[in-house]
Every structure is written in C-alpha cells, then in structure tokens.
Amino acid sequence: MLKKYISTVVFSCCIGFPVQIPAQTVSEKDNDKQEKTAFQTASPWMPEIDIRSDVAIVYGVNGNPSDKGHRSAFEDRVRSWRKKGYDTHFMTGIAWGAYEDYFLGKWDGQSHFDEGQVEVSGDTIWHGHNVPYIVPQKSFINYIKEQVIERVIDAGITSVYLEEPEFWTRGGYSTAFKEEWKDFYGFDWKPQHESAENTWLSNKLKYHLYFKTIDEVSKYAKKYGRKKGLDVKVYIPTHSLVNYSSWMIVSPEASLASLPGIDGYIAQVWTGTSREATYFNGVVKERTFENAFLEYGSMVSMTAPTNRKIFFLTDPIEDRRKDWDDYKKNYEATFTAQLLYPRVNNYEVMPWPERIYTKPYKVAYTDREVLIPYKYSTQMQVMINALNDMPVSGNKVSGINSIGVLMGNSMMFQRLPTHEGFEDPRFSNFYGQTLPLLKRGIPVQTVHMENLGYKETLQNIKVLVMSYSNMKPHSEDVHENLEKWVKNGGMLIYTGRDDDPYQNVTEWWNGKKNRFDTPSGNLFKHLGIPEQAGEGRYKTGKGEVFVIRKNPKEFVMEHGGDENFVETVKHAFENDGQKLLFKNNLALQRGPYRIIAVMDESVNSEPYFADGPVVDLFNPLLPVLTEKTVVPGEQAFLYSLNYAYDKNKPAVVASAARISNEKLIGGEYSFTCKSPVNTMNSLRVFLPSKPEKVMLEDSGGTGISPIGASWDNNSRTYYLQFANKPEGIQVKFKL
Structure with missing residues (x-):
C-alpha cells in the first residue's frame, strides 16, 4: 500500500x-x-x-x-x-x-431500518451508509x-x-424505542423534550x-x-x-x-x-x-x-x-x-x-x-x-493520591435536552470538581458510586468531593456506604445548589419510603446533619462534612471561581496536620521508565528537571541526555540508564521494532527486530563495553549495512538505524 x-x-x-x-x-x-x-x-x-x-x-x-x-x-x-x-x-x-x-432484510426477509435511533425531527442517527445507530x-x-x-x-x-x-x-423518538418504552415501563411513551421527568425516564431506558x-x-x-x-x-x-x-x-x-x-x-x-x-x-x-x-x-x-x-x-x-x-x-x-x-x-x-x-x-x-x-x-x-515491556508498578504518581471525586452513571442522563433553563456547558459541573485539583498537581482519583459497596473503593481516599448537580444516586445504598465512610473518619465535601430540574424526578428519595425534596436531603439525614444544610462545616462521627452551596461549574466557568473550593479541600485534607502541597506537575517511575507531565495554567510556570542519564523516548533519534527539561504544557517519556547500569548486562533500551529471540552466548549478544515494512528502526542498546563488531542480517542471512551507527562511550550505548522488515532483521554484537 x-x-x-x-x-x-x-x-x-x-x-x-x-x-x-x-x-x-x-x-x-x-x-x-x-x-x-x-x-x-x-x-x-x-x-x-x-x-x-x-x-x-x-x-x-x-x-x-x-x-x-x-x-x-x-x-x-x-x-x-x-x-x-x-x-x-x-x-x-x-x-x-x-x-x-440485517437492515436490508437479507437475513430474515424484513427491513430493519425502522429500528435506528431517531431524533425529535424524525431523522435517523447514522453511523455510515446503511448503518444506523440501533435500538x-x-x-x-x-x-x-x-x-x-x-x-x-x-x-x-x-x-x-x-x-x-x-x-x-438526542435519540429516543423511533417506533422501536416507543415499543421498548411501553414494554419496560408499562405505560405509553412520553417525549423526552417535554420535561426533565421524561428525559430521565428516556435515558434510563436507553441504559x-x-x-x-x-x-x-x-x-x-x-x-x-x-x-x-x-x-x-x-x-x-x-x-x-x-x-x-x-x-x-x-x-x-x-x-x-x-x-x-x-x-x-x-x-x-x-x-x-x-x-x-x-x-x-x-x-x-x-x-x-x-x-x-x-x-x-x-x-x-x-x-x-x-x-x-x-x-x-x-x-x-x-x-x-x-x-x-x-x-x-x-x-x-x-x-x-x-x-x-x-x-x-x-x-x-x-x-x-x-x-x-x-x-x-x-x-x-x-x-x-x-x-x-x-x-x-x-x-x-x-x-x-x-x-510490550511496561511493568505494573507499586509506585504512586507524585503528589497526594488520597483526594477523590465521586461520579456515577447517571451523569449521562442529564445532558440533553435542557429543561427549566438548566445548563451544564461543556460538562463543567464535573470539571469544576476535578480540574482545580489536577491543575495544582493533585492526581485526583475518580470514584464510581456504583462501586461504593466494595471496601477497596474508598479505603485509600481521605477527602471525597461530590455533587448532585450533574448526577443522582441510583439507590440509598450510596448514602449508607458514604455514611459508614464519613463516620469512620472520612472528610466529605458536598457542593451544589440542588436547583436543577432533575432533583424532582420520581425516584427512590421521594417515593413511598422516602419523602425528600432532593437526594442530598436523604444523604444529610444519614450523616446526621440538617437536611437543608447551609454552607458550613459539620462533625459526623470521626469524620466531617463540608457544604459549599455553589454548583461546581461556577468554579471553572468564572475567573478565579475555584478559590473557595480549593481552600475547602485544603482545610479538609489538613485536618490531621498533614500538608497539602500544590505543584504544576505529575511524575511517576515505572521500572526503568520515567513519565512526566508539566501543566500550564498552574501554580507556577517552572520547568521540571529530570536528572540523567536518560534516553528520550519521544525523540526518534533516542538521544542520551544528562538532564531532561520539561516545560509547562509538555510531557516526557524517558528511559533511565541507571536501570541498565545496575544490571550491567547487554539490553535493548529502546527500539522502533519488536525485539525477540534475545540471546547472550559467550561473547555474542543477539536479537531479532520486527516491524512494518516502509518504516525505520531506531535502536539504542546498552552494552557493558564497546563491541568489537556489529552485524546486521536479514532473514535470509544476507548482510545489511546500517544507515546510522555510533557508539557513545559516556553512556555505554550503541545506536543503530536501519530499514524495518516484518520478517525480521537480526542484530549481533561481538563483545
């Protein structure tokens, strides 16, 4: 091709x-x-x-x-x-x-185009020619x-x-969907654009x-x-x-x-x-x-x-x-x-x-x-x-890994259409809870409310941020699990005005058993604080609850709008004397690999300096650096040569081809490189000493001359460059 x-x-x-x-x-x-x-x-x-x-x-x-x-x-x-x-x-x-x-009727003799997802206009939502999104x-x-x-x-x-x-x-108007509605709910279909209640029911059915x-x-x-x-x-x-x-x-x-x-x-x-x-x-x-x-x-x-x-x-x-x-x-x-x-x-x-x-x-x-x-x-x-070689690591990303943001599947239910003037531009109620933390170098953990029943879900979370501005709890179990966690010492931050039209949809918190105007009312009852709790700080068992009466979208849609939110997170985290430090980067070591991201729009514009010797894996020439500088808005993927030095054995550090058949026999180190035709292999190999001879052969045993070859005495690495072949190039170093 x-x-x-x-x-x-x-x-x-x-x-x-x-x-x-x-x-x-x-x-x-x-x-x-x-x-x-x-x-x-x-x-x-x-x-x-x-x-x-x-x-x-x-x-x-x-x-x-x-x-x-x-x-x-x-x-x-x-x-x-x-x-x-x-x-x-x-x-x-x-x-x-x-x-x-299927759609053209060749399978069962019936056309099935009427089973496509349909918008309010009557138009089918297509993925391609004769390929509708299906109900x-x-x-x-x-x-x-x-x-x-x-x-x-x-x-x-x-x-x-x-x-x-x-x-x-935006779908939910086809005959097929109306049939499924009647079968699922037991009453006739209702158009989702007419009310928040109908939208909620429509999206639950789609789910x-x-x-x-x-x-x-x-x-x-x-x-x-x-x-x-x-x-x-x-x-x-x-x-x-x-x-x-x-x-x-x-x-x-x-x-x-x-x-x-x-x-x-x-x-x-x-x-x-x-x-x-x-x-x-x-x-x-x-x-x-x-x-x-x-x-x-x-x-x-x-x-x-x-x-x-x-x-x-x-x-x-x-x-x-x-x-x-x-x-x-x-x-x-x-x-x-x-x-x-x-x-x-x-x-x-x-x-x-x-x-x-x-x-x-x-x-x-x-x-x-x-x-x-x-x-x-x-x-x-x-x-x-x-x-292919990336290891699992027990290391954690630099920064505080114990601050979480609660999320749930119902986030998908409130997005479209809009009702009663409620809007969430660019999903900002979610980003309002997460970006102010991430941009300050906190590797914020997202927490699925559907998994709160697993003890592992919150066991490493110290501060949990949540809001019902853009989602709703699927059952009272969510609040029962949060109650246990807070009373056992968790720090919960609830943020929201509880003013969106989905607060009043017919659900478990306002049904026969419960009579709450909003789901947060039920949550606060479980936590032992006023059901209409105002902005403030409340003690609950060994833990605390912080209430911010703003919708999270206000934290990011307004210039400087996140200051009070961030300060509240800081107070909650530092309640036991630990310090919450802010920075503009995230970094992680995974075996020999160093991963670094430096963010702009952060607490400062300082670069990140990674000590060498490292090989820059984002550079196709695989240069060896004594120090890598990463500026805001950029990332780095590095191989630490100290990993190779510690083992002091020949090893492929990086390659633009898959390495196999690696052998060290006597004084010869060899391996095979395979990658697509019409591509270039860039290869850096650590060797304990400069090789006496380097040989390249194709799968038929014919010798090949590399396009680039050099020994770097300071790093004790050999660099090679040659055309890739799917059937493989064998590389041999005589040591």
Whole structure:
C-alpha cells in the first residue's frame, strides 16, 4: 500500500529514510504467549501494518462499515494474521456495524431500518451508509447471536469484543424505542423534550436496553463456546464515562462489570475524546493531557474493585482533519496520561493501523494529503514497543493520591435536552470538581458510586468531593456506604445548589419510603446533619462534612471561581496536620521508565528537571541526555540508564521494532527486530563495553549495512538505524 505513494526517500544526516525493500513471508511465531498488547484491524495481514503486538483483533464479520476496501471473508482475514504468528481476537460494534444484511432484510426477509435511533425531527442517527445507530430489540440481538457470535466462535475465536454500546441522548423518538418504552415501563411513551421527568425516564431506558443486550449476548457467547469446548471471554471497548457524558451519549458503563459474562474492558481514550475543550478559570480551550488523565482514571475507578481486565487505548491520529504535528503533540499527551496509572499494563496500542501507515491524511485548511512522516512513525513505534515491556508498578504518581471525586452513571442522563433553563456547558459541573485539583498537581482519583459497596473503593481516599448537580444516586445504598465512610473518619465535601430540574424526578428519595425534596436531603439525614444544610462545616462521627452551596461549574466557568473550593479541600485534607502541597506537575517511575507531565495554567510556570542519564523516548533519534527539561504544557517519556547500569548486562533500551529471540552466548549478544515494512528502526542498546563488531542480517542471512551507527562511550550505548522488515532483521554484537 505504502509503495503506491512512496518508492524512495532521501535520508538526512539526522535520521535516514532508505530505499524500501519488499516484504517476505514468515510463518513462525516470535512472541511469547501473552495478551498484553493488541491492535484492531479490518484488514487482512499486510507487511505495511505488521506491528508485532501480541494480539490482532480482527474487526467485523463483514469488515468495518467505514472502510469498504477490506471486505474479504472474515475467516480469510483471521487466517492471514494467524499465519504470521498472531493470536487473533474479534471485535464488532454492538450499536452499529456492517450489518447491511440485517437492515436490508437479507437475513430474515424484513427491513430493519425502522429500528435506528431517531431524533425529535424524525431523522435517523447514522453511523455510515446503511448503518444506523440501533435500538437493540430482540430481532437484532438474535441476529448478533446467530450471524456474528456463532460464526466467529466457529472460526476458533475465544475472545470477543462488543464495541461501543451507545445510545445518543438526542435519540429516543423511533417506533422501536416507543415499543421498548411501553414494554419496560408499562405505560405509553412520553417525549423526552417535554420535561426533565421524561428525559430521565428516556435515558434510563436507553441504559437498560444496552445493559440487557450485553448481558444476553455475552451469556450466549460463553454458552456457545462451551458447546464447542472453548472458554470464550467477552470484553467491552467503550469510551469513558467522562467522554460519554460530555458527548451526550448513554451507555451501561460501570454496571457491566457486575455481569458474569463480562471479562474486561478497553478504555477508548484518544486525542478525539480528550481534546474536547473545557472550561477552566473562565477560559474555554483544549486541555488534552488533563482530560485524558481524568478519562483513564474514570475507567480505572470503574474496573479496579471488580478485578476485571482493562486495556488502555491510544491512537496516533484521529478522525478530525488536523496535521501530523498536531496528531503527534496530542498523542504524546494521551500516551503520557495512560502511563500515569501504574496498575494497568495492558494496551491496545492503536486502532486501524491501515489508516495510520497506508492512508495519506488531508491537512487542515489545505488540499494536501500527506502520509505519516517517517520521524513520527519511528517515534510512535518506539512508544508502542515500550508498552510490550511496561511493568505494573507499586509506585504512586507524585503528589497526594488520597483526594477523590465521586461520579456515577447517571451523569449521562442529564445532558440533553435542557429543561427549566438548566445548563451544564461543556460538562463543567464535573470539571469544576476535578480540574482545580489536577491543575495544582493533585492526581485526583475518580470514584464510581456504583462501586461504593466494595471496601477497596474508598479505603485509600481521605477527602471525597461530590455533587448532585450533574448526577443522582441510583439507590440509598450510596448514602449508607458514604455514611459508614464519613463516620469512620472520612472528610466529605458536598457542593451544589440542588436547583436543577432533575432533583424532582420520581425516584427512590421521594417515593413511598422516602419523602425528600432532593437526594442530598436523604444523604444529610444519614450523616446526621440538617437536611437543608447551609454552607458550613459539620462533625459526623470521626469524620466531617463540608457544604459549599455553589454548583461546581461556577468554579471553572468564572475567573478565579475555584478559590473557595480549593481552600475547602485544603482545610479538609489538613485536618490531621498533614500538608497539602500544590505543584504544576505529575511524575511517576515505572521500572526503568520515567513519565512526566508539566501543566500550564498552574501554580507556577517552572520547568521540571529530570536528572540523567536518560534516553528520550519521544525523540526518534533516542538521544542520551544528562538532564531532561520539561516545560509547562509538555510531557516526557524517558528511559533511565541507571536501570541498565545496575544490571550491567547487554539490553535493548529502546527500539522502533519488536525485539525477540534475545540471546547472550559467550561473547555474542543477539536479537531479532520486527516491524512494518516502509518504516525505520531506531535502536539504542546498552552494552557493558564497546563491541568489537556489529552485524546486521536479514532473514535470509544476507548482510545489511546500517544507515546510522555510533557508539557513545559516556553512556555505554550503541545506536543503530536501519530499514524495518516484518520478517525480521537480526542484530549481533561481538563483545
């Protein structure tokens, strides 16, 4: 594919681009059996996208509806990746997909376009041509079971990913939805735009429909797998609760972790979600790193107490037309954010490698189309290959890790439409509780109210911030759990005016058993403070409750609006004599890797100085630095060479290719490098002493001359640069 656009590239003195060499086939498996890194693709194997992660997630029995170019048979695509040594999994959309045979009536003789999600205008919400977002009724669920699940398990697939169970909040007007409403509630459908009550009921139903769908399909997959003698696992690739709430989408989110048929999640966080502009200090702008940090955190909060496996996703590009420098900058921000969660070390390193490596992208505000630059692809491959070795760490991110913000699935229910003048611009009631802390160097922890029943959820939280301005509690259990935590010494900060129209929807706090005007009234009763508590500080058992009678959105939508909130957090935290220190950075050490983010709009504009010797993994030349300076608004990903010095054994420090077959026999250190064709390998290796000889050979044993080669005596590292090949380049050092 790439050769169609570029046949030769001139190499500069800094980083070289050689004449491309055709790929050859190889059938041996070069990765140990593990499922730590993965990518998803609708394509059959191609040498241009052979990125050597552990797992190739083959997408769609009919391919990707957005990509008409790769509609080869599903089984053929699976075989093509297995032949190249990959474990193969399967992913498909559960709210949309290349299901034209269903919608056009080829499956059961009936057209199903009337099952699409519909707006108040009567327009269907489309994902692509002949692909509506679906209202999942019984016939669609049966179709997924029979035409999708059975087929992929028959092909030997044992890991199934049901992607993006999404119902748009602006939907809810189709005949199919009205039928589901009557079945669920027992009374006729009511248009959601007419009242907050109707909106609440509508969004609860949307939530239920996909919860039920995932439950049924996951159970069926496991049952059908057992019939075939297979242990089938089911995962949910989903956007974060932060993003779905921001983008006005309803999805089951945290509730799925309680289902017996669900084994884990993929946290779909990338530039496209994280660059969503937010308010802070009265200014609206993109804050990609901070947003990504909160998105990944909400996914960790959702899954950690349930012990479900979670993969973190990043994407080197995005759908919106920008330019490669923009993609690179934002990719570094999201990549850094994911690494600041040290208990997660499973990654989907990219979706759709075919669009990254083989598709020229249109540059914003121009007619130019540009293929990914070699410098960026080299840097990207260094980053994703580091993920193959990224360890779990018991270290914590620098700063106070015991301040949390409560969140819940009902955040998705109040976003659209608006009622009685209630607005939450850019989801600011959430960001008002989080950004003022994160921007001051506090790695704020998000806490899912759905998980409060697990003792692990609050065991490391000292101060918890919450508000019912943008969400509501799903049951009184939430308040019972908070009561226990506060009375045992927790410091709770409640902020909100309790003036939004959703305070009065028909729910458990104002039903037969309870008679409270607002859910906070029930909470405060549990806490033993006045049900209409005014602004102030209240003692509750061994803990305390702080009440701020402002909606959190006011903290970020107004210049300087967060001062009282931050001061309250400080008082709550320092009640036992500890000091809450503010800074402009977050940093973490994970094995040899150092991850650093320095934020702008913070307490100061000082840079962060990281002592060396370190290798800069965001620089495709992999330079060795005696000190790395990170300025506000930037991030760093470094390899500490002291880690190699301590072991004093030959080791690959960084590579833009997957390393395998590593051997140290006698006086020779060798390994194999594999990565896509038409890309460049940049490689730095630690050696105890300068090698006598360096040899490179292709898979046929033919010698290769590197484009760049140098020994750095100060760091005791050898740098090599050469063209990648999927079938592998063997590197040998005679010591």
